[in-house]
Amino acid sequence: MIFKKRTFFGHEPQRETPDHPAELERKVAHCLAVAPGLDAADVTVTCNGSNVLLGGTVATEDEIFRAEEAAKSVAGVGEVINRIGISKVGSG
Template sequence: MIFKKRTFFGEEPERVSAEHPAELERRVAHWLAVSPGLDAIDVTVTCTGDTVLLGGTVATEEEIVRAEEAAKAVEGVAEVINRIGISKAGTG
């Protein structure tokens, strides 16, 4: 994941409340990006209320588990639906 300074037409965007799903998505995505032993470059985060849906791919089964644990550790997350798969890159 790559994070850039948040701007909207050159202006700082207004912050949404901590309960807003977009803010929860931001916090979960950040936590996934900084979690050790996890390459979350191809992981997607979508929130509906306080439920987080993880999608995309990682390299190992261990990373799938780490991603779910990291998402559950974020304040405000009530449920995590983990649909992350194993990347097929480099096989075959």
Template sequence: MIFKKRTFFGKDPERLPAEHPAELERRVAHWLAVSPGLDAIDITVTCTGNTVVLGGTVATKEEIARAEEAARSVEGVADVINGIEISKVGRG
């Protein structure tokens, strides 16, 4: 497998400062995506300053708790507002 250097229109991609809300969103979303025991496909991440707002749906209450724990563990996160709900899909 060959890996190419990432470029954007032939230039290196711009990196935002660590304290920028968009960079914090990116880091939290990445951490949710790689957290074991959590299907984060339907979770949204929004940041206002260093406060993270989680939304969307997951399958279990345990996943809601895991998502909040994962978000709180990211460096730079001061507070987490957890608005994740349990998905109603598949219930009779």
């Protein structure tokens, strides 16, 4: 199989990031997924314009802080509302 570089009339196409909340959610979720010292498997990201709502659970308070800081570091994020809780593993 041969892979060719994408071109448009001989030029590389310009890519513009849409101003869509789903795109911002994707960027924030990716940032949380790769943030060191953070297991964001149970964290949800919801955007309304440039405002980001973080929900779900993590294991420690330190991870709650790291998630908020990671979300704030993403370009285009305005306010971060952090509603992440601490998971209660082992309680029954």
